[in-house]
Amino acid sequence: MKQSQLFTKTIKEDPKDETSLNAKLLTRGGFVYKEMAGVYTFLPLGLRVIEKIKQIIREELNAVGALEMKLTSLQQKENWEKTGRWDDKVVDDWFKTKLKNGTELGLAFTHEEALTNIMKNFVSSYKDLPIYTYQFQTKFRNELRAKSGLLRGREFIMKDLYDFSLTKEKHEEFYEKMKGVYKKIFNRIGIGDKTYLTISNGGTFSKYSFEFQTLCEAGEDILVFDKKKNIAINKDDFNDEVFKDFNINKKDYNFIEKKSAEVGDIYNLGDKYSKALGLTYADKDGKEKSIFMGSYGIGVPRVMAVVAEIYNDKNGLIWPESVAPFKVHLISLNQNKKAEKIYNDLQKQGIEVLYDDRDIAPGAKFADSDLIGIPYRIVISERSLKSGGVELKKRDKEKSEIIDVRKVIKKLG
Protein backbone atom coordinates (compact mmCIF):
# COMPACT_ATOMS: atom_id res chain seq x y z
CA MET A 1 0.00 0.00 0.00
CA LYS A 2 1.20 3.46 -0.80
CA GLN A 3 1.09 5.72 2.18
CA SER A 4 -0.07 8.63 0.05
CA GLN A 5 -3.30 6.68 -0.37
CA LEU A 6 -3.70 5.92 3.31
CA PHE A 7 -6.30 8.44 4.41
CA THR A 8 -5.61 8.06 8.11
CA LYS A 9 -3.08 10.35 9.70
CA THR A 10 -0.96 9.92 12.74
CA ILE A 11 -1.63 12.22 15.65
CA LYS A 12 1.10 13.84 17.69
CA GLU A 13 -0.77 14.36 20.91
CA ASP A 14 -2.51 11.79 23.04
CA PRO A 15 -6.27 11.95 22.62
CA LYS A 16 -7.81 13.60 25.65
CA ASP A 17 -10.54 11.01 26.06
CA GLU A 18 -8.22 8.05 26.37
CA THR A 19 -6.09 7.11 29.32
CA SER A 20 -5.13 3.56 28.53
CA LEU A 21 -1.94 3.00 26.61
CA ASN A 22 -3.50 0.69 24.04
CA ALA A 23 -6.14 3.23 23.06
CA LYS A 24 -3.65 6.08 22.97
CA LEU A 25 -1.21 4.27 20.71
CA LEU A 26 -3.81 2.72 18.45
CA THR A 27 -5.62 6.03 18.06
CA ARG A 28 -2.48 8.04 17.43
CA GLY A 29 -1.23 5.55 14.87
CA GLY A 30 -4.51 5.61 12.98
CA PHE A 31 -5.52 2.02 13.76
CA VAL A 32 -8.83 2.74 15.44
CA TYR A 33 -11.43 5.44 15.79
CA LYS A 34 -13.64 5.64 18.85
CA GLU A 35 -17.30 5.92 17.97
CA MET A 36 -18.36 5.91 21.62
CA ALA A 37 -17.16 4.43 24.88
CA GLY A 38 -16.25 0.82 24.27
CA VAL A 39 -17.12 0.94 20.58
CA TYR A 40 -14.30 1.27 18.08
CA THR A 41 -14.07 1.43 14.32
CA PHE A 42 -11.13 -0.39 12.79
CA LEU A 43 -9.41 1.83 10.29
CA PRO A 44 -7.40 0.30 7.42
CA LEU A 45 -4.25 -0.29 9.47
CA GLY A 46 -6.20 -1.60 12.44
CA LEU A 47 -8.24 -3.92 10.31
CA ARG A 48 -5.08 -5.45 8.89
CA VAL A 49 -3.94 -6.33 12.41
CA ILE A 50 -7.37 -7.73 13.26
CA GLU A 51 -7.28 -9.88 10.13
CA LYS A 52 -3.79 -11.13 10.95
CA ILE A 53 -4.93 -12.26 14.37
CA LYS A 54 -8.04 -13.85 12.90
CA GLN A 55 -6.00 -15.70 10.31
CA ILE A 56 -3.71 -17.22 12.94
CA ILE A 57 -6.72 -18.36 14.94
CA ARG A 58 -8.41 -19.66 11.80
CA GLU A 59 -5.41 -21.73 10.75
CA GLU A 60 -5.05 -23.35 14.14
CA LEU A 61 -8.75 -24.14 14.47
CA ASN A 62 -9.01 -25.50 10.96
CA ALA A 63 -6.04 -27.72 11.78
CA VAL A 64 -8.12 -29.55 14.42
CA GLY A 65 -11.06 -29.98 12.12
CA ALA A 66 -13.22 -27.04 13.11
CA LEU A 67 -15.38 -25.46 10.44
CA GLU A 68 -15.90 -21.74 10.13
CA MET A 69 -19.40 -20.31 9.80
CA LYS A 70 -21.15 -17.12 10.74
CA LEU A 71 -24.28 -16.78 12.79
CA THR A 72 -26.53 -13.76 13.05
CA SER A 73 -26.39 -10.90 15.50
CA LEU A 74 -30.15 -10.42 15.54
CA GLN A 75 -31.80 -13.03 17.69
CA GLN A 76 -35.39 -13.98 18.39
CA LYS A 77 -36.17 -14.37 22.04
CA GLU A 78 -37.69 -17.85 21.74
CA ASN A 79 -34.49 -19.87 22.04
CA TRP A 80 -33.21 -17.72 24.83
CA GLU A 81 -36.36 -18.21 26.85
CA LYS A 82 -35.79 -21.95 26.68
CA THR A 83 -32.48 -21.57 28.49
CA GLY A 84 -33.69 -18.83 30.80
CA ARG A 85 -31.28 -16.29 29.43
CA TRP A 86 -33.76 -13.84 27.92
CA ASP A 87 -34.59 -12.45 31.37
CA ASP A 88 -32.78 -9.20 32.10
CA LYS A 89 -32.43 -10.28 35.69
CA VAL A 90 -30.42 -13.30 34.56
CA VAL A 91 -28.42 -11.58 31.83
CA ASP A 92 -27.96 -7.91 32.57
CA ASP A 93 -25.92 -6.91 29.55
CA TRP A 94 -28.45 -7.48 26.79
CA PHE A 95 -29.00 -5.04 24.01
CA LYS A 96 -32.59 -5.54 22.99
CA THR A 97 -34.56 -4.01 20.18
CA LYS A 98 -37.84 -4.49 18.35
CA LEU A 99 -39.18 -5.15 14.90
CA LYS A 100 -41.63 -2.61 13.47
CA ASN A 101 -44.45 -4.92 14.43
CA GLY A 102 -43.32 -4.99 18.03
CA THR A 103 -41.57 -8.37 18.08
CA GLU A 104 -38.73 -8.33 20.57
CA LEU A 105 -35.22 -9.08 19.36
CA GLY A 106 -31.84 -9.27 21.04
CA LEU A 107 -28.37 -8.53 19.78
CA ALA A 108 -26.38 -11.62 20.59
CA PHE A 109 -23.85 -11.40 23.39
CA THR A 110 -22.94 -15.06 22.78
CA HIS A 111 -24.25 -17.81 20.50
CA GLU A 112 -24.87 -21.06 22.37
CA GLU A 113 -28.64 -20.91 21.95
CA ALA A 114 -28.65 -19.94 18.32
CA LEU A 115 -26.08 -22.50 17.26
CA THR A 116 -27.57 -25.33 19.28
CA ASN A 117 -30.92 -24.62 17.69
CA ILE A 118 -29.39 -24.66 14.20
CA MET A 119 -27.75 -27.99 14.88
CA LYS A 120 -31.15 -29.60 15.35
CA ASN A 121 -31.44 -29.41 11.59
CA PHE A 122 -28.25 -31.34 11.01
CA VAL A 123 -27.80 -33.75 13.89
CA SER A 124 -29.89 -36.83 14.39
CA SER A 125 -27.48 -39.75 14.59
CA TYR A 126 -24.29 -40.58 16.43
CA LYS A 127 -22.80 -40.66 12.94
CA ASP A 128 -23.26 -36.91 12.69
CA LEU A 129 -20.96 -36.19 15.61
CA PRO A 130 -18.67 -34.71 16.71
CA ILE A 131 -19.12 -31.25 15.27
CA TYR A 132 -16.65 -28.47 15.88
CA THR A 133 -17.57 -25.10 14.51
CA TYR A 134 -16.55 -21.53 15.08
CA GLN A 135 -17.13 -18.02 13.90
CA PHE A 136 -15.75 -14.52 14.12
CA GLN A 137 -18.73 -12.50 15.11
CA THR A 138 -19.56 -9.14 16.56
CA LYS A 139 -20.83 -9.50 20.09
CA PHE A 140 -22.90 -6.88 21.80
CA ARG A 141 -22.67 -6.49 25.53
CA ASN A 142 -24.36 -3.68 27.37
CA GLU A 143 -21.60 -3.27 29.92
CA LEU A 144 -22.27 -0.93 32.80
CA ARG A 145 -18.89 0.53 32.22
CA ALA A 146 -16.67 0.18 29.18
CA LYS A 147 -13.05 0.61 30.13
CA SER A 148 -9.39 0.39 29.34
CA GLY A 149 -9.61 1.32 25.69
CA LEU A 150 -10.21 -1.76 23.60
CA LEU A 151 -9.96 -4.13 26.53
CA ARG A 152 -13.59 -3.99 27.58
CA GLY A 153 -15.96 -2.98 24.83
CA ARG A 154 -19.68 -2.99 24.25
CA GLU A 155 -19.32 -4.20 20.68
CA PHE A 156 -16.40 -6.39 19.76
CA ILE A 157 -15.32 -9.18 17.47
CA MET A 158 -15.13 -12.52 19.17
CA LYS A 159 -13.98 -15.85 17.95
CA ASP A 160 -16.29 -18.38 19.51
CA LEU A 161 -15.92 -22.07 18.91
CA TYR A 162 -18.36 -24.73 20.08
CA ASP A 163 -17.97 -28.46 20.25
CA PHE A 164 -20.85 -30.89 20.00
CA SER A 165 -19.61 -34.20 21.33
CA LEU A 166 -21.09 -37.66 21.74
CA THR A 167 -20.22 -38.05 25.38
CA LYS A 168 -18.85 -36.14 28.31
CA GLU A 169 -15.57 -38.00 27.86
CA LYS A 170 -15.29 -37.17 24.16
CA HIS A 171 -16.04 -33.56 24.96
CA GLU A 172 -13.37 -33.51 27.64
CA GLU A 173 -10.85 -34.94 25.23
CA PHE A 174 -11.52 -32.08 22.87
CA TYR A 175 -11.44 -29.62 25.75
CA GLU A 176 -7.94 -30.77 26.67
CA LYS A 177 -6.89 -30.52 23.05
CA MET A 178 -8.09 -26.93 22.88
CA LYS A 179 -5.77 -25.97 25.72
CA GLY A 180 -2.88 -26.82 23.43
CA VAL A 181 -4.47 -25.13 20.44
CA TYR A 182 -4.92 -21.91 22.39
CA LYS A 183 -1.36 -22.06 23.64
CA LYS A 184 -0.20 -22.33 20.05
CA ILE A 185 -2.39 -19.45 18.94
CA PHE A 186 -1.06 -17.12 21.62
CA ASN A 187 2.49 -18.22 20.89
CA ARG A 188 2.07 -17.32 17.24
CA ILE A 189 0.55 -13.97 18.10
CA GLY A 190 3.63 -13.23 20.17
CA ILE A 191 2.21 -13.15 23.67
CA GLY A 192 2.84 -16.78 24.54
CA ASP A 193 5.52 -16.22 27.15
CA LYS A 194 3.27 -13.85 29.08
CA THR A 195 0.11 -15.92 28.73
CA TYR A 196 -0.92 -18.49 31.31
CA LEU A 197 -3.46 -21.23 31.34
CA THR A 198 -5.31 -20.13 34.44
CA ILE A 199 -7.56 -21.95 36.83
CA SER A 200 -10.75 -20.05 37.32
CA ASN A 201 -14.31 -20.32 38.52
CA GLY A 202 -16.30 -22.77 36.44
CA GLY A 203 -19.74 -21.26 36.73
CA THR A 204 -22.76 -23.49 36.57
CA PHE A 205 -21.51 -26.39 34.47
CA SER A 206 -18.35 -27.46 36.18
CA LYS A 207 -16.49 -26.50 39.26
CA TYR A 208 -13.59 -24.99 37.36
CA SER A 209 -12.90 -23.57 33.97
CA PHE A 210 -9.77 -22.29 32.36
CA GLU A 211 -8.87 -18.86 31.17
CA PHE A 212 -5.89 -17.66 29.24
CA GLN A 213 -4.51 -14.70 31.10
CA THR A 214 -1.79 -12.46 29.70
CA LEU A 215 0.37 -10.44 32.07
CA CYS A 216 -0.43 -6.85 31.28
CA GLU A 217 -0.64 -3.74 33.45
CA ALA A 218 -3.89 -2.62 31.89
CA GLY A 219 -5.66 -5.89 32.63
CA GLU A 220 -8.62 -6.14 34.98
CA ASP A 221 -7.67 -9.41 36.61
CA ILE A 222 -5.01 -10.36 39.07
CA LEU A 223 -3.05 -13.47 38.32
CA VAL A 224 -1.33 -15.52 40.98
CA PHE A 225 1.29 -17.63 39.30
CA ASP A 226 4.57 -19.46 39.43
CA LYS A 227 6.42 -18.95 36.17
CA LYS A 228 8.90 -21.74 36.66
CA LYS A 229 6.29 -24.35 37.45
CA ASN A 230 3.93 -22.87 34.90
CA ILE A 231 0.84 -22.72 37.02
CA ALA A 232 -1.57 -19.82 37.39
CA ILE A 233 -4.74 -19.20 39.33
CA ASN A 234 -7.10 -16.27 39.05
CA LYS A 235 -6.82 -14.39 42.34
CA ASP A 236 -10.59 -14.57 42.75
CA ASP A 237 -10.23 -18.32 43.04
CA PHE A 238 -6.95 -18.51 44.92
CA ASN A 239 -8.11 -20.43 47.99
CA ASP A 240 -7.72 -23.63 49.94
CA GLU A 241 -10.38 -25.38 47.94
CA VAL A 242 -8.45 -24.91 44.71
CA PHE A 243 -5.25 -26.15 46.35
CA LYS A 244 -7.06 -29.26 47.45
CA ASP A 245 -8.83 -29.89 44.14
CA PHE A 246 -5.65 -29.46 42.10
CA ASN A 247 -3.42 -31.16 44.63
CA ILE A 248 -1.31 -28.06 45.16
CA ASN A 249 0.93 -27.76 48.17
CA LYS A 250 1.34 -24.02 48.47
CA LYS A 251 4.75 -24.37 50.11
CA ASP A 252 6.19 -25.98 47.01
CA TYR A 253 5.44 -22.93 44.92
CA ASN A 254 6.73 -19.45 44.64
CA PHE A 255 3.53 -17.62 43.82
CA ILE A 256 3.57 -13.99 42.81
CA GLU A 257 0.76 -11.63 41.84
CA LYS A 258 0.52 -9.50 38.74
CA LYS A 259 -2.19 -7.79 36.76
CA SER A 260 -3.41 -9.64 33.73
CA ALA A 261 -5.97 -9.54 30.96
CA GLU A 262 -8.15 -12.46 29.97
CA VAL A 263 -7.49 -13.06 26.29
CA GLY A 264 -9.32 -16.35 25.99
CA ASP A 265 -11.52 -18.74 27.88
CA ILE A 266 -12.70 -22.31 27.52
CA TYR A 267 -15.84 -23.60 29.16
CA ASN A 268 -17.61 -26.84 29.73
CA LEU A 269 -21.26 -26.40 28.93
CA GLY A 270 -22.31 -29.92 29.77
CA ASP A 271 -25.65 -30.76 28.22
CA LYS A 272 -27.43 -27.67 29.45
CA TYR A 273 -28.01 -26.10 26.05
CA SER A 274 -28.59 -29.27 24.11
CA LYS A 275 -31.13 -30.39 26.70
CA ALA A 276 -32.90 -27.07 26.95
CA LEU A 277 -33.22 -26.76 23.19
CA GLY A 278 -33.86 -30.42 22.47
CA LEU A 279 -30.71 -31.26 20.56
CA THR A 280 -30.18 -35.00 20.85
CA TYR A 281 -28.95 -37.89 18.73
CA ALA A 282 -29.84 -41.52 18.29
CA ASP A 283 -27.08 -43.81 19.48
CA LYS A 284 -26.14 -47.17 17.94
CA ASP A 285 -28.88 -48.84 19.91
CA GLY A 286 -31.43 -46.28 18.73
CA LYS A 287 -31.66 -44.64 22.12
CA GLU A 288 -31.88 -40.87 22.41
CA LYS A 289 -28.77 -39.33 23.94
CA SER A 290 -27.69 -35.91 25.13
CA ILE A 291 -24.98 -33.98 23.43
CA PHE A 292 -22.10 -32.50 25.39
CA MET A 293 -20.85 -29.09 24.54
CA GLY A 294 -18.13 -26.62 25.25
CA SER A 295 -17.51 -23.06 24.22
CA TYR A 296 -14.16 -21.48 23.52
CA GLY A 297 -13.78 -17.74 23.15
CA ILE A 298 -11.09 -15.28 22.14
CA GLY A 299 -11.75 -11.55 22.06
CA VAL A 300 -9.93 -10.43 18.94
CA PRO A 301 -9.72 -6.66 19.60
CA ARG A 302 -8.72 -7.40 23.16
CA VAL A 303 -5.83 -9.50 21.91
CA MET A 304 -4.83 -6.62 19.65
CA ALA A 305 -4.98 -4.23 22.60
CA VAL A 306 -2.92 -6.54 24.79
CA VAL A 307 -0.27 -6.82 22.08
CA ALA A 308 -0.21 -3.02 21.88
CA GLU A 309 0.12 -2.78 25.65
CA ILE A 310 3.07 -5.14 25.68
CA TYR A 311 4.93 -4.18 22.52
CA ASN A 312 5.76 -0.49 22.44
CA ASP A 313 8.38 2.08 23.37
CA LYS A 314 8.33 5.83 23.79
CA ASN A 315 8.11 6.32 20.03
CA GLY A 316 5.17 4.04 19.41
CA LEU A 317 4.08 0.52 18.66
CA ILE A 318 6.36 -2.43 17.90
CA TRP A 319 4.21 -5.11 16.29
CA PRO A 320 5.32 -8.71 16.35
CA GLU A 321 5.83 -9.80 12.76
CA SER A 322 2.96 -12.28 12.91
CA VAL A 323 0.30 -9.64 13.50
CA ALA A 324 1.90 -6.52 12.05
CA PRO A 325 -0.21 -4.62 9.52
CA PHE A 326 2.72 -4.87 7.09
CA LYS A 327 6.04 -6.64 7.23
CA VAL A 328 8.06 -3.80 5.74
CA HIS A 329 7.85 -0.04 5.88
CA LEU A 330 9.64 1.31 2.83
CA ILE A 331 10.63 4.93 3.20
CA SER A 332 11.79 6.99 0.29
CA LEU A 333 13.73 10.16 0.93
CA ASN A 334 13.54 11.83 -2.44
CA GLN A 335 14.25 8.57 -4.24
CA ASN A 336 10.77 7.63 -5.33
CA LYS A 337 11.88 6.25 -8.67
CA LYS A 338 14.20 3.68 -7.14
CA ALA A 339 11.84 3.12 -4.22
CA GLU A 340 8.98 2.35 -6.56
CA LYS A 341 10.98 -0.49 -8.06
CA ILE A 342 11.79 -1.95 -4.65
CA TYR A 343 8.12 -1.59 -3.74
CA ASN A 344 7.06 -3.55 -6.79
CA ASP A 345 9.72 -6.19 -6.31
CA LEU A 346 8.77 -6.71 -2.68
CA GLN A 347 5.13 -7.08 -3.64
CA LYS A 348 6.04 -9.59 -6.34
CA GLN A 349 7.68 -11.66 -3.62
CA GLY A 350 4.47 -11.55 -1.64
CA ILE A 351 5.96 -9.32 1.02
CA GLU A 352 3.47 -6.91 2.51
CA VAL A 353 4.87 -3.43 2.35
CA LEU A 354 3.72 0.03 3.26
CA TYR A 355 5.53 2.44 0.99
CA ASP A 356 5.93 6.00 2.22
CA ASP A 357 5.93 7.88 -1.06
CA ARG A 358 4.78 11.16 0.48
CA ASP A 359 6.56 14.42 -0.05
CA ILE A 360 7.15 15.36 3.57
CA ALA A 361 10.16 15.92 5.79
CA PRO A 362 12.31 12.89 6.65
CA GLY A 363 11.78 13.39 10.36
CA ALA A 364 8.04 13.17 9.93
CA LYS A 365 8.40 9.92 8.01
CA PHE A 366 10.58 8.38 10.70
CA ALA A 367 8.27 9.50 13.45
CA ASP A 368 5.27 8.02 11.66
CA SER A 369 7.15 4.83 10.99
CA ASP A 370 8.07 4.39 14.63
CA LEU A 371 4.55 5.14 15.78
CA ILE A 372 2.92 2.70 13.37
CA GLY A 373 5.47 0.08 14.38
CA ILE A 374 6.01 -2.07 11.30
CA PRO A 375 8.76 -4.64 12.07
CA TYR A 376 11.20 -3.83 9.23
CA ARG A 377 12.08 -0.41 7.92
CA ILE A 378 13.85 0.15 4.64
CA VAL A 379 15.12 3.65 3.91
CA ILE A 380 16.31 4.58 0.46
CA SER A 381 17.98 7.94 0.17
CA GLU A 382 20.89 9.67 -1.46
CA ARG A 383 22.91 8.89 1.61
CA SER A 384 22.04 5.20 1.66
CA LEU A 385 22.77 4.85 -2.04
CA LYS A 386 26.17 6.43 -1.56
CA SER A 387 26.88 3.90 1.17
CA GLY A 388 25.98 1.10 -1.17
CA GLY A 389 22.25 0.49 -1.13
CA VAL A 390 19.35 0.82 1.26
CA GLU A 391 19.23 1.00 4.99
CA LEU A 392 17.48 -1.86 6.78
CA LYS A 393 16.46 -1.47 10.38
CA LYS A 394 14.29 -3.52 12.69
CA ARG A 395 11.78 -1.53 14.69
CA ASP A 396 12.95 -3.00 17.98
CA LYS A 397 16.67 -2.51 17.30
CA GLU A 398 18.83 0.57 17.50
CA LYS A 399 21.23 -0.27 14.72
CA SER A 400 20.64 -0.43 11.02
CA GLU A 401 22.63 -1.97 8.20
CA ILE A 402 23.28 -0.97 4.62
CA ILE A 403 22.32 -3.62 2.13
CA ASP A 404 22.60 -3.84 -1.61
CA VAL A 405 19.26 -3.05 -3.24
CA ARG A 406 19.13 -6.43 -4.97
CA LYS A 407 19.88 -8.35 -1.81
CA VAL A 408 17.36 -6.73 0.53
CA ILE A 409 14.42 -8.45 -1.11
CA LYS A 410 16.06 -11.83 -0.81
CA LYS A 411 16.86 -11.17 2.82
CA LEU A 412 13.27 -10.31 3.68
CA GLY A 413 11.64 -12.95 1.52
Added chain:
RNA sequence: CGGGGUGUGGCCUAGCUGGCUAAGGCGCACGGUUUGGGACCGUGAGAUCCCGGGUUCGAAUCCCGGCACCCCGACCA
Protein backbone atom coordinates in the same frame (compact mmCIF):
# COMPACT_ATOMS: atom_id res chain seq x y z
C1' C B 1 -25.32 1.85 39.30
C1' G B 2 -22.36 4.99 43.57
C1' G B 3 -18.14 8.47 43.83
C1' G B 4 -14.54 11.85 41.43
C1' G B 5 -12.96 14.56 37.07
C1' U B 6 -13.52 16.73 32.13
C1' G B 7 -16.37 18.91 27.76
C1' U B 8 -13.69 25.51 23.68
C1' G B 9 -12.20 25.00 15.00
C1' G B 10 -10.39 18.16 12.53
C1' C B 11 -6.58 17.25 17.05
C1' C B 12 -4.15 19.23 21.85
C1' U B 13 -4.86 23.33 24.95
C1' A B 14 -5.43 28.78 27.14
C1' G B 15 -9.39 31.85 28.60
C1' C B 16 -13.66 30.42 33.35
C1' U B 17 -13.54 35.73 40.25
C1' G B 18 -19.14 37.85 33.68
C1' G B 19 -17.15 42.86 29.52
C1' C B 20 -14.23 44.76 23.48
C1' U B 21 -13.48 40.98 17.31
C1' A B 22 -12.93 33.67 21.73
C1' A B 23 -6.20 33.18 21.99
C1' G B 24 -2.07 29.72 20.95
C1' G B 25 0.12 25.09 19.08
C1' C B 26 -0.69 20.86 15.71
C1' G B 27 -3.09 19.83 11.23
C1' C B 28 -5.16 22.02 6.52
C1' A B 29 -4.75 25.59 1.79
C1' C B 30 -1.56 28.93 -1.09
C1' G B 31 3.52 31.15 -2.07
C1' G B 32 8.67 30.80 -1.12
C1' U B 33 12.98 28.54 1.18
C1' U B 34 14.21 23.60 2.89
C1' U B 35 15.11 17.86 2.64
C1' G B 36 18.25 11.85 7.52
C1' G B 37 14.44 12.37 13.23
C1' G B 38 7.58 15.36 13.59
C1' A B 39 11.70 21.99 9.07
C1' C B 40 11.32 27.58 8.43
C1' C B 41 9.05 32.35 6.82
C1' G B 42 4.68 34.71 5.05
C1' U B 43 -0.58 34.66 3.83
C1' G B 44 -5.29 32.36 4.54
C1' A B 45 -9.59 29.24 5.61
C1' G B 46 -11.81 26.92 9.60
C1' A B 47 -15.86 27.76 16.14
C1' U B 48 -23.90 25.85 17.25
C1' C B 49 -17.41 27.59 23.25
C1' C B 50 -21.50 19.62 24.61
C1' C B 51 -27.16 20.46 24.69
C1' G B 52 -31.53 22.97 26.90
C1' G B 53 -33.32 26.55 30.14
C1' G B 54 -32.42 30.68 33.59
C1' U B 55 -29.98 35.24 35.75
C1' U B 56 -28.00 39.83 33.45
C1' C B 57 -27.55 45.78 29.71
C1' G B 58 -24.05 41.77 28.49
C1' A B 59 -22.65 34.55 29.45
C1' A B 60 -17.37 30.15 26.97
C1' U B 61 -17.36 32.31 32.02
C1' C B 62 -22.64 32.47 37.06
C1' C B 63 -27.24 29.17 38.35
C1' C B 64 -30.58 24.83 37.23
C1' G B 65 -31.47 20.44 34.33
C1' G B 66 -29.68 16.97 30.85
C1' C B 67 -26.03 14.37 27.73
C1' A B 68 -21.20 12.55 26.58
C1' C B 69 -16.25 11.03 27.77
C1' C B 70 -12.26 9.46 31.37
C1' C B 71 -10.89 7.38 36.22
C1' C B 72 -12.02 4.54 41.02
C1' G B 73 -15.55 1.16 42.94
C1' A B 74 -19.57 -2.30 42.20
C1' C B 75 -20.79 -5.61 38.20
C1' C B 76 -18.67 -9.12 34.55
C1' A B 77 -19.59 -17.19 30.81
